[in-house]
Amino acid sequence: MVDGIVEIAEDGRYLSLYRGFLVVSDKDAQLGRVPLADVSSLILSANQASVSKNLMVALAEQNASVICCDRRYLPSSITLPYSGNFESGHRMRSQMGAGRPLCKQIWQRLVREKIANQSAVLHWRGEIDPGKAVEALVRRVRSGDPDNMEAQAARRYWPALVRSGFVRDRFAEDENVLFNYIYTVLRSAVARSVVASGLLPALGVHHRGRLNPYALVDDLMEPYRPLADSVVVEVLEDLDEVGLNPETKRRLAAVLRLDLETDKGVSPLSEVMHSLAYSLVQSYEKKKERLCFGSMVLP
Known part of the structure; x- marks a missing residue:
């Protein structure tokens, strides 16, 4: 709880x-x-x-x-x-009343957190130079990320993390199948936290696809993708052949039990997600970005 x-x-x-x-x-x-x-x-x-x-x-x-x-x-x-x-009525009105400047500030913070975590994962893997190159992009993320620093970081991040020539493609049949699976686990957990906090999952701060009922979920899960990536690359080292079997799925799904450092001590990712969703509620109500993230604890 x-x-x-x-x-x-x-x-x-x-x-x-x-x-x-x-x-x-x-x-x-x-x-x-x-x-x-x-x-x-x-x-x-x-x-x-x-x-x-x-x-x-x-x-x-x-x-x-x-x-x-x-x-x-x-x-x-x-x-x-x-x-x-019911409290969710008030929270949904605050969410729908959030102006574009606030949403752009929230997205800026989410992207900065994601890129900083990507850099931390690369350093953890011993990829020092790519890690520094990605880290340098954090300060260049402006409100709303109009320069798409997120994509620029990705171009440096993925080849260094997985292998030269690797491209993140959810339709590919290579290592991408493991990333697809763990992101589904992550997305489901974030979705539960968003709904439990009384927010509308379809109303995102950045993702706004008409056919996406989980746009806000896709926004909030971004900072935690690098933590999921760290699990995937460890699993890949133990596989003779890329694929999903019950044991591999078990190891990937365990990402939700990984600990993060918070102001209140160490908490598993599943609980940190609840805190992030609640901090977004406070951001909407106070009309000021107050997102609360945990810090990754990499082995």
């Missing part, structure tokens, strides 16, 4: 209400409990989970949302109270 968000990711859990607590059980064993007053959103990403009607009513009475995810772990529905002043 972080910032009032409870996620159920393991199958077979039963959620019930007991004396003001949300209780999580597995068959006859109680696994834990959370004060109901502290819960703002409940995310059901497991394939099988049961929730008592009394708990659903209690969550509705305190304006908490219940989010269900599909087989790809992307949010497919959100249950809100029928009546009452």
Whole structure:
């Protein structure tokens, strides 16, 4: 749980209400409990989970949302109270009222964070000169990134990280299949955090495709792509042949459990994403960029 968000990711859990607590059980064993007053959103990403009607009513009475995810772990529905002043309404209005200058400042910060993390990964891999070249681009990112420093960094980053001649192409059948998989895991986790924070995932600050229901998700996941990349290159070193098998998928999906340094100590990526989404809420409400990122902890 972080910032009032409870996620159920393991199958077979039963959620019930007991004396003001949300209780999580597995068959006859109680696994834990959370004060109901502290819960703002409940995310059901497991394939099988049961929730008592009394708990659903209690969550509705305190304006908490219940989010269900599909087989790809992307949010497919959100249950809100029928009546009452639900916080997400205010947050969505703040999001829709955000002006272009603020959105451009937010995108500038996201791109700077992504490029800085790309540089850190290259240094970690011993690619010092490319790492310095990428790092030099951070200071050149202006509001809205009109000079597309993100793309300039990518041209230096990918050949140094993977191999000479490598191009990031989601339709390619080479190493790209591993990057596709881990980005899907990352995107799903960010989407859950965005929806749980009461924001509209389709309303991005930079990505604005008409057919993209997760434009904001694609914005917020950018700074964490380099961390996912660090997992992929480690996995590639252990593979005799590029491909996805159950063990490889398990190692890639574990990216969500990687620790990052935050102001409050060390937290896994899955929790840091919740904090980032909530900091975006504060940015919209205060009309000033206040994004909060964790720092990568590379081995």
